Amino acid sequence: MYEIVEGFLEAIRLIVTLDPDVMAIAVRSIIISLTATIIASLIAIPLGAAINFGTFPGRKSLINLIQTLYSLPTVIVGLLIFLLISRVGPFGFMRLLFTPTAMIVAQTVLILPIMTGLTISALSGIDPVIRDTLRSLGATRLQFLTNILKEARFAILATVAVGFGRAISEVGAAILVGGNIAASSFASSTRVLTTAISLETSMGNISQSIALGIVLFAIALGVNLAITTVQHR
Amino acid sequence: MVKRTVYAVAAIMVALLLICGCTGTTTDPTPVEKQQLRIATTTSLYDTKLLDHITPIFEEKYNAEVLVVSAGTGKALEYGQRGDVDIMMVHDRAREDTFIADGYGIDRRVFAYNYFVLVGPESDPAGVKAMAPEAAFTAIREKGMAGENVVFVSRGDASGTHSKEKAIWKAAGFNYSADVQGSGDWYQEAGTGMGATLTMTNEKEAYTLSDIGTYLAYKGDLKLVTLVDEGDILLNVYSVMQINPEKFPETNSTIAKDWINFLISDDIQKEIGSFGVDKYGQPLFYAAQNDWEKIGVAEAEVKNPVA
Numbered sequence: 001m002y003e004i005v006e007g008f009l010e011a012i013r014l015i016v017t018l019d020p021d022v023m024a025i026a027v028r029s030i031i032i033s034l035t036a037t038i039i040a041s042l043i044a045i046p047l048g049a050a051i052n053f054g055t056f057p058g059r060k061s062l063i064n065l066i067q068t069l070y071s072l073p074t075v076i077v078g079l080l081i082f083l084l085i086s087r088v089g090p091f092g093f094m095r096l097l098f099t100p101t102a103m104i105v106a107q108t109v110l111i112l113p114i115m116t117g118l119t120i121s122a123l124s125g126i127d128p129v130i131r132d133t134l135r136s137l138g139a140t141r142l143q144f145l146t147n148i149l150k151e152a153r154f155a156i157l158a159t160v161a162v163g164f165g166r167a168i169s170e171v172g173a174a175i176l177v178g179g180n181i182a183a184s185s186f187a188s189s190t191r192v193l194t195t196a197i198s199l200e201t202s203m204g205n206i207s208q209s210i211a212l213g214i215v216l217f218a219i220a221l222g223v224n225l226a227i228t229t230v231q232h233r
Numbered sequence: 234m235v236k237r238t239v240y241a242v243a244a245i246m247v248a249l250l251l252i253c254g255c256t257g258t259t260t261d262p263t264p265v266e267k268q269q270l271r272i273a274t275t276t277s278l279y280d281t282k283l284l285d286h287i288t289p290i291f292e293e294k295y296n297a298e299v300l301v302v303s304a305g306t307g308k309a310l311e312y313g314q315r316g317d318v319d320i321m322m323v324h325d326r327a328r329e330d331t332f333i334a335d336g337y338g339i340d341r342r343v344f345a346y347n348y349f350v351l352v353g354p355e356s357d358p359a360g361v362k363a364m365a366p367e368a369a370f371t372a373i374r375e376k377g378m379a380g381e382n383v384v385f386v387s388r389g390d391a392s393g394t395h396s397k398e399k400a401i402w403k404a405a406g407f408n409y410s411a412d413v414q415g416s417g418d419w420y421q422e423a424g425t426g427m428g429a430t431l432t433m434t435n436e437k438e439a440y441t442l443s444d445i446g447t448y449l450a451y452k453g454d455l456k457l458v459t460l461v462d463e464g465d466i467l468l469n470v471y472s473v474m475q476i477n478p479e480k481f482p483e484t485n486s487t488i489a490k491d492w493i494n495f496l497i498s499d500d501i502q503k504e505i506g507s508f509g510v511d512k513y514g515q516p517l518f519y520a521a522q523n524d525w526e527k528i529g530v531a532e533a534e535v536k537n538p539v540a
Contacts, residue, residue, distance in 0.1 A: 087316035087481065097317050098271065098302060179302035184289070188269065188298055202429035203280060204454045 003206050010207030011214045019211075026215050029192040032100055033168035034223075036107035040115050040167075041160055043108075048119025049145055063120060069113035078173025081106045085177070098179040100190055106177045107167040115163045122155030123148060157231045161224050168220060171198055193219075268297045268488045273312040274322040275393055276426030278471060279303035281446040281517050283508050290504075291495050297488055305426070307391030313337055316481035319489040324444075324471045325393035333474070340539040341474040344496040345505050345518040346528050349397055349469050351461035352431070352448055353440035359383045361440075366464040367405035373440055374407070377419025384439035388430055389422025393469075398442045401466055431455060444469050446517040449509065470528050471518070475539075494538040497522070 014022050051062060083089050085096040085105075096102040130151055134144050149156060171194040174180075178190035180199060191199075193216040200208040274284065279301065288299040302312065306323040313321045314337050321338065323329060332338045351361065351369055359376045361369035376383040388395040399409050407413055413420055421439070423430040427447040434441040435455045448459070461467075473496055475489035495501055499522070506520035521528065521535045 087483075089315075092316070098300060179300070181300045181302060183298055183300045184292055185267075185298055188300055202426055202432070204428065204432055204451060 004210070007207040007210035008214075011211030014208070014211040015215060022211060022215060024186055024189070025191055025193055025196050025212065026219065028100065028186070028189065029168060029194075029216070030219055030223075032103050032192060033107060033164060033170075036104045036111065036167045037160060037164040039104070040108045040111045040163055044112055044115035044159070044163070045119050045149070045156060046145075048116045049123055049149065051116070052120045052123040053145075053148075063117070066113050066117040066120070070117060072110075072113065073172070074110055074170055075172030075176065077110045078106055078176035081109065081173065082176045097177065098181060098190060100178070100187070102177040103174055103190060103192070106173040107170055110170060110173060111163040111166045114166060115159050118159040118162060119156060122152045122159060125155065126151055154231050157227050161227045164223055164227075165220060168193070168216065170194060266296075268295070268485055270297055270299050270320065270485065270488045270492055271318040272299060272301045272320040272322060272492070273309035273318040274301060274303055275306045275309060275324060276303050276428065277324065277392070277394055277444045277447050278322055280426065280428045281450045281509070283446070283505065283518065286508060287496075287501060287504055290501070291492065294495075295488065295491050297491075299492075303426075305388070305390045305392035306394075306396070310337075313476045316476060316484065318476065319484050319486075320473060320475050320492055322471065322473045323393055324469055325396045326470060326472070328393075328396065329472055329474065337477055337480060338474040339477045340490065340493055341472050341534065342493050342497050342537075342539070343470055343472050343521045343525070343528065343530050343534045344502070345471045345521055346524070347445045347469050347518050348462060349394070349442055349467040350445050350448060350459045351440060352434070352443055352455075352457040353460050354438040354456065355458050356438075357460060359440065362460045363463075364461055366401050366461055366466050369461045370401050370405045371407075374413065374416075374419070378417050383419055384437055385420050386430055386434040386437065386439045386441040387420065387422045388427065388442075389424045390426075392427075394427060394442060394444060397466075397469065401442070404466055431457070446509075449513045449515070449517055452513070468528060470521075470530070472534075490539045497535060497538065 051059065081102065082097065085091045085094065085102055087095075087097070096105070126148055131148070134147055139147065174190075174192055174195050175198065178192070178195065180195040181188065181190045183189045193212050197209050197212045197216075200212065272284075278284065280303075284301055288301070291297065292299055302309075302318065304312070306325045306328065309318075309321050309323050310328060310332055312318045313332065321332075329338065329341060333341060351366060353359070353361070358381060359369075359373045361372050364372065373383055373385050377385060387398055402409050402413050414422075421437075423433050425433075427443055428451055430441055431443055431448065431451050432454075435457055438456075440460075445462075448455075448457075473493050475486065475493060476484055478484050478486040502520040502522040505518050506516055509515070509517035525532045525535045
């Protein structure tokens, strides 16, 4: 009990004094996860719309597959990406392993299935009356999609929130493709909040771990506050 | 309203992508043209923070950036085999030999050594204090299998420490996979780094084999004590080697060689030999420089700079 309390106090101290290590790790986490979420959104939302409103053979199986991928273990994604970008792998020439870029790629791939699937769910819940109204008003394909997305914006933004949450809480893939490096420069380091928490915990630095945990939670709170504000406008 | 949001999001996205474009890849030439050195090392070495201590000196001297990935010895060698790192710093001579024989590693130098220790609860239920390592292991297994409250926690992760543990079991006359692994609840495999294993052992009030460096670094947080620390088999030798540029031509071999020579240089050998004294009262490592006979390697391996 004492340890936890001490941890909280140390956490507050680290945050209030803007401890440079903690701040660097926090900023890096935000950059990596936000970028991954944005890229995944740009892919998943149109893709989800296309699948939802499309008619093609195997559509149901595809949706099935996407939902199955929700259960994809993150460490498997990490392993796959690792094998692809390792120097002996097909994309080894890009020298991506152990870089923040690799982590963005991994997180994007990780959250794509869930964001696509939830987009499909969100869109399929739109009142068919609205769809028919749009069509009968003569909407072009683009206008149709834009307005449907507007209608479903609450659920779609919820999807983005889920995607971000998944990305920033990722540990397994982050360690595998990032290496949890604490280098002297900000750009070359790949230590983020989750991997740092993992390391500090295994080293027995409880207060540092709790501090990082609080920072992660605060970031998640901030981002979701922003999303909720947009959702309810 | 939604339009404004979309523009805002797009603007943020572009901004972030620009930031990431500048920070993401490591192959962009930076204004200060810093070379990057990637090192894979074992958790036993990394957790002691020796590298945190000496890399800034290297970075300053050679205008380089050192990126250290910490994994078990097995994983570190795997990274080397795949060409994902330039340097390996490990402590498993047998596997290093194979690695070199297979043509993946070259220019091995020994830069430090210390000893493994068998740590356990002060109450010492297996009564192994001051025994020889092989005898202690035998006693732990005997009492453990007899159902007395004796547990041994293994690294279980193909690390250098794990290899040493297996070597001791073998020296004690046991067949690891038949007599030890999976032979009962007394033998538990942590599958994790040294620090985490020590923490687990502490929680379970069990025994484990640890390198002295990590143990001392964690001692303040542990209730475990050193029970066996003497025995030739406990010698723990740390080597550094670079991956073979013939196998991976794009590797930055120059800076890798600089690192190896840096480690065996007089100044750094002194740093290594004195690391931890002010904090723990004893050094975490011994410099290999003058003790090649003691640790059983050729003089060239501790003294000769790499060409």
